[in-house]
Amino acid sequence: MFRSIATCAVLLPLLALAQGNADDHLKSAQAAYKANDLEVALAHADSALLLEPTIPGGYKLRGDIRQRGHDLHGALMDYVKAEKLEPDNARLYVSRSAVHITEQRVKEAMRDIERALELDDTDPDAWYNRACANYVGRNNEGALRDLERSLSLRPASADALFLRGVVLGELFKEEAGIKDLEAALALNPTIADGLMSLAVLQYEAKQYEVAIATFTKVIDAEDASLKDALYYRADCYYAMKNKELACESWREAARLGEADSKFIVRNYCNTTEEKIPKKPVRGRRKSVIEF
Numbered sequence: 001m002f003r004s005i006a007t008c009a010v011l012l013p014l015l016a017l018a019q020g021n022a023d024d025h026l027k028s029a030q031a032a033y034k035a036n037d038l039e040v041a042l043a044h045a046d047s048a049l050l051l052e053p054t055i056p057g058g059y060k061l062r063g064d065i066r067q068r069g070h071d072l073h074g075a076l077m078d079y080v081k082a083e084k085l086e087p088d089n090a091r092l093y094v095s096r097s098a099v100h101i102t103e104q105r106v107k108e109a110m111r112d113i114e115r116a117l118e119l120d121d122t123d124p125d126a127w128y129n130r131a132c133a134n135y136v137g138r139n140n141e142g143a144l145r146d147l148e149r150s151l152s153l154r155p156a157s158a159d160a161l162f163l164r165g166v167v168l169g170e171l172f173k174e175e176a177g178i179k180d181l182e183a184a185l186a187l188n189p190t191i192a193d194g195l196m197s198l199a200v201l202q203y204e205a206k207q208y209e210v211a212i213a214t215f216t217k218v219i220d221a222e223d224a225s226l227k228d229a230l231y232y233r234a235d236c237y238y239a240m241k242n243k244e245l246a247c248e249s250w251r252e253a254a255r256l257g258e259a260d261s262k263f264i265v266r267n268y269c270n271t272t273e274e275k276i277p278k279k280p281v282r283g284r285r286k287s288v289i290e291f
Contacts, residue, residue, distance in 0.1 A: 022052035029061055038069045054085055060092050072099050090119035090126070097129045106137040124153035128160050131167075140167050158188035166197055174205035196225040200232065208236040227258040231282075234261070238276070243269075 025048035032041035045062040048055055063078030079096040086092060093116035100109035110133055116126040131146035147164040151157060165180030181198040184191055195218050202211035215233040218225050234249035247269035253261035260280040268276040 020047075020051075022048045022055050022058075025051065026055060026058060026061065029065070033061065033065050033068070036068075038065055041065045042069070056086065057089075058082075059085065060089060060095065064095055067095065067099055072103060075099055088119060090116045090123060092116075093119070094123065094126050094129055097126075097133070101129060101132050101136060104136055106133050109133040109136075122153060124150045124157065124160070127153065128157070128163075131160070131163060135163065135167060140170055143167050144171070156187060158184045158191055161187070162191055162194060162197070165201070169197070169201045169204070174201050177201050178205060178207075193225070195221075196229060199229065203232050203236060206239070208239050212236045227253050227256050227261075230256070231258055231261055234264075243274075 025044045029041045029044035029048060032038075032044060042062065042065050045058065045065055049058045049062065052058070059078045059082035063075040063082060066072075066078060067075035076096065076099055079092060079099070082089070082092050083096075093112040097109045097112035097116065100106075100112065109129070113126055113130045113133060116123065117130075120126070127146045127150035131143040131150060134140070134143035134146060144164065144167050147160055147167065150160045151164065154160070161180045162184035165177040165184060168174075168177035168180060178198065178201050181194065181201060185194050185198065188194075195214055199211050199214035199218060202208075202214055212233055215229045215236070218229040219233065230249045230253035234246045234253065237243075237246035237249065247265065250261045250264050250269060254265045260282065263280055264276055267273070267278075
């Protein structure tokens with residue numbers, strides 16, 4: 001009895017939503033997706049497909065909605081269905097490649113991207129996705145070539161500029177990388193890991209005073225990079241031979257559990273040493289690329 005009532009309570013709104021025209025529901029789904037109202041977008045996409053299972057763009061759109069909602073398995077299932085109905089839809093392969101990149105499946109991503117480019121080699125997103133796949137696969141030279149192509153098609157892309165800046169930094173072209181990261185942040189100040197990536201490149205280019213200011217912004221934001229930002233800010237002060245300010249940041253990082261900072265506080269800050277004995281060697285930092 002109670003189960004039947006509960007089932008009706010769930011089904012009635014869906015049945016009501018399913019009334020009407022499939023095309024209208026698909027348009028409503030597209031509008032809601034554009035507005036990032038994913039729950040409404042998914043409900044309308046479901047209704048469109050319920051009314052017309054072969055509606056053009058239906059499964060592709062629902063896959064995109066699910067991907068943005070982090071339901072990657074559901075997105076892949078929809079993209080498989082979409083491919084059977086629209087095998088020549090270049091954007092379908094761009095979207096599916098994004099799922100593969102997120103899940104670190106470089107070969108599968110490349111397969112989809114190559115198909116997308118066969119159908120349309122003027123799509124900047126396809127070239128950007130290929131750059132991301134190459135970056136994930138540790139092919140920075142390939143990523144750089146793809147980013148050049150993507151940016152030639154869409155110059156004002158914050159994501160492409162950011163990734164190119166990161167790649168240039170990893171190729172030890174810090175000055176050029178800094179310019180790209182600054183341009184990316186000018187277009188999108190909230191880009192994930194943007195300030196931290198910029199600060200690290202400034203540090204590696206030995207622009208210590210500028211790097212300190214950027215690291216301080218990261219520290220003030222108290223995000224996931226807090227401990228690393230404190231360590232690097234301290235190292236900037238250390239390079240400038242300011243032990244007092246360096247140790248102030250290292251002590252703060254050590255209190256948060258940063259292992260290298262604990263070592264430095266114990267063996268340098270709490271001593272009369274002028275240099276850090278057996279200073280920890282930190283590997284070149286990989287930026288976080290959100291896809």
